[in-house]
Amino acid sequence: MLALFPILRLWRSRIYWRVYLSYFGYAGRILFVDLSTQQIRTAPLPEFFIHDFLGGYGINNRLFWEYQPPNTDPFSPQNHLILGTGPLVGTLFPGAGKVIATTKSPILATPAKLHFIDNSVAGSRRFGPMLKQAGYDHLVITGKAESPVYLHIQDEEIQICPAKDLWGDKDIYETTDYFIQRNPLAGVVSIGKGGEKLVRYALALVDYSGHLGKFGIGAVMGSKNLKAIVTYGTQGISVADPSRYLKLTRDFREIIANVPMLKNFQDMGITSGWDLQGPLVYEGSMPYRTWKKKLGPKTWKTHKFQHNLACNGCMLACRTDYYIPEGRFKGVTSFTGHHFLPARIALRLDLEDPASAIKLLDECNRAGICYFTVGGLLNWLTRTLPEIYSRDLPSYLSLTRQIISRDGIGDTLADGWYALSEKLELAPDEFSVGTGLFKGADSIQDARTTTLDPQRFTYLTNPRPHHGGTQSIYTLPKMTVKALQDDASHWGLSSEEFSRIFTPTPYYGQFNVGRYAKHAEDCMVVHNCLGTCIVYTLFGTNIIHMERLAELYSAATGISIAPATLKRIGDRIFTLYKLLNKREGWNSRDRISRIWLTPRETPDGSKLLMDYHQEHPLTEHDIEQLLDDYYNERGYDRNGIPLKSKLQDLGLLDLLK
Ligand code: SF4
Structure with missing residues (x-):
């Protein structure tokens, strides 16, 4: 037995994987975890995967093809959840921190209840780099734990730990706090009550601020009784040609440092592009100038916390922490990568007060459900049945909490657009002030677009209907x-x-x-x-x-x-x-979508769908x-x-x- 020890050490060491794989940038291994049997194993990353599918999104899809049985129910233990990183993740290159999650989405994507395969992408501060530093490029999770657990990955130590003190009790931010207090350098993916209750558009939050999967990654984790995944690694990430890589990185940093809009972007994140993007996503209900005055960039400047968050080494730091400085909800803070979300939800729901929009954002973030989908569904319900559901913040908060706990009408809302469509006996595409649907999902850029640019065209063609196309x-x-x-x-x-x-x-x-x-x-x-x-x-x-x-x-x-x-x-x-x-x-x-062909009616006039140059x-x-x-x-x-x-x-x- 003693004689075997050095061989085992070699097997576990990075040297072994370097010898086996011979490529840098990759950690070289895939980690497989079956939550039903508690079986944990690793496998080398096949070399042809690298040549044919690169990493991250590509290898995730190749693994999914290999392991996922066709026609698996999204909430069954057999549904695979694959998290992947890429060969540049965790290196010095600014912002290279992406985590990709691949699974069968629980979104009811057609009235006949088809589901699409989801590839969700989120930036990460630590999770992606730490997974690689622990020695794994991809993590393949299947099965269902008997009771709530979290997965702890630290180099060679992989543990499935009880999470009964977190489940049902701690929201996403509190769950992340719990792990960060124990190890400030850890990467954390966690879910909230929305995921635990299988809200179909529940997401997971990565390192506090990355939204992983508005199409139900959080619900799939919930269906597996998996509250969180925590990563920490000590093995480093090496590149093949460090001096060349450093030069390429330095050159890139210099280009970005000299971009005139950088300062503005670092200050206000994507909000700095209001004048470009605002007219495209303006939905009406108040004149554009009024919307900009009440809920435009100046407003968000006074509701922005002092610091932005950045993904791994990013120079832009677009993750803005909005807060409420005074009044009933004083002190509430919540992250979003996109200022337009509270501004647009406020416009859509007739909330003229930014604090109300931030409060609703915070409720959704903590529960881990998509704020934009919630806003769209509440808009449809309250405009259709105003005599039952009033259009004000107390009503929106109450309905949101019903969604999170699947109480009453919340149970239907938690199943998304086609479930509500059945209940209301209305077609979502005929909701003229709605967002329109692509494959059962509302688009985060207004689907009633007035400009068919290449990005919006891909809502039509990408199996995942999202601006990330x-x-x-x-x-x-x-x-x-x-x-x-x-x-x-x-x-x-x-x-x-x-x-x-x-x-x-x-x-x-x-x-x-x-x-x-x-x-x-x-x-x-x-x-x-x-x-x-x-x-x-x-x-x-x-x-x-x-x-x-x-x-x-x-x-x-x-x-x-x-x-x-x-x-x-x-x-x-x-x-x-x-x-x-x-x-x-x-x-x-x-x-x-029929919504594309319906003119967008606004107080500033009727707008038709046009080509990119209008x-x-x-x-x-x-x-x-x-x-x-x-x-x-x-x-x-x-x-x-x-x-x-x-x-x-x-x-x-x-x-x-
Ligand atoms: S902070 Fe924003 S800009 Fe920077 S890498 Fe993350 S998502 Fe990209």
């Missing part, structure tokens, strides 16, 4: 075609692809949004694989793109890669994600043609199903055997 310079309105071309010139596109995107389109405008969206989706996948933050892409056309990511990836891992290859891997992963959803029954052409109103026929172009660009048929030739080209055909 794509994000880059085109998220900003009305960039010139020249600026869009400058940006796209760094994506690793062929000249044919470039020219197809930027050919003026009679049924759209100065470029083709369908073809553009396909490539934007692939780039977004690459960011989500490597773990880099896309907020930086908003700062200019030559900030962070496939060319820079290819350089960083090569310096970090020692694997030399071209930008076009990186993007092609993004294409492969997106198509695998599409196949995962096809396996769950998503076999039809993507459906255009030159052409769009019809349903126009959008159908753009959807055909998108499928054609992807190599899919007219129902959005990947063609055999496409699967062969991407090396995915074998998966179907």
Whole structure:
């Protein structure tokens, strides 16, 4: 036995994994935890996973394909929850801290109750880096604990610990406090009462401020009796070429340090972009100028706590802590990455007082349920049945608490839009002051969009209907075609692809949004694989793109890669994600929301859906043609199903055997 000891030590050491894997940037292992049997095991990260699926989002999806039985109920113990990091996570590169969670979402995504596979993305301050420092790139959780537990991961010590003192008692912030008081350097993912009660849009919070999964990651954790996951590691993260990596990081930091809007952004986070984004998400009910005066940037400045939070090494620190300085709710503080959320919920629910919007935000955050979905559902219910449910803060708070505990009407609301639709006998898409639905989910950017930009187009095409489908310079309105071309010139596109995107389109405008969206989706996948933050892409056309990511990836891992290859891997992963959803029954052409085609009525007038440059109103026929172009660009048929030739080209055909 004694003689075996040095061998075991070698097995456990990083040297072993380096020898086995021979790539840097990765921790080199996958951790598997079965909460039913309490079995814990590790496996080496297969080398072909790295070459074909990069990391983070890509390897999560590959693992999900491998292990998840098709047609599993989201709340059954067999539903897998996979958390992944990427090869740049935890390195010095600013903001590289992403955590990706993949599971079957409990959202009722169609009236027939289909569910999509969810890939949620959140920035993390410590969780992602600490998981890697403990020695794991991915964590695969299955089963269901007999009673509430939390999972503690510290290097080789993996423990499933009782959480009965936390469950039902501590909210998300208190749960995170509990672990941080014991180890201030730990990373924490935790759920609140919403997750415990299986509210279908319950999320998990990462390190206090990262929202993981408005599509039910928190509820899936709740269904497994899993209150929290705590990570702490001591093993470090090494890169292949430290001096080159450091230079690339320094160069990038210098570029960001010289961006004129940096100071403003660091001060006010995404609120600093109000004048660009405000008109796009303005929903009406009060004139735009009044909304801006009452709930615009100046208001949030007086409700902003002194410090912002940042993800791992981030220079932007967009996580703003809002607080209530006086009055009935004095002292309440709550995080959100996005100022527009309280401003828009206030507008939607006729709350003119920012303190009311922050109070509602805090109730949702502590319970771990999506504030935006709650706001949308309460808006629908109270506008439809005002004689029963009044439109004021006490009523909203009472209904929110009913959702959290699944009492009375709260039980229906906790099941989301289609459950409420059945109860009200109304179609959500006909709710003219609502947000419209994509796959059973309200979109965080107003689905009654007045501008069909590439980001909004992906609400239609991405299996996960969310603004996280794509994000880059085109998220900003009305960039010139020249600026869009400058940006796209760094994506690793062929000249044919470039020219197809930027050919003026009679049924759209100065470029083709369908073809553009396909490539934007692939780039977004690459960011989500490597773990880099896309907020930086908003700062200019030559900030962070496939060319820079290819350089960083090569310096970090020692694997030399071209930008076009990186993007092609993004294409492969997106198509695998599409196949995962096809396996769950998503076999039809993507459906255009009727809300898109309903003019948005505001006190400032009626607004139609237009192209990105606001030159052409769009019809349903126009959008159908753009959807055909998108499928054609992807190599899919007219129902959005990947063609055999496409699967062969991407090396995915074998998966179907
Ligand atoms: S910009 Fe915001 S989301 Fe992105 S890394 Fe920085 S703090 Fe995190």
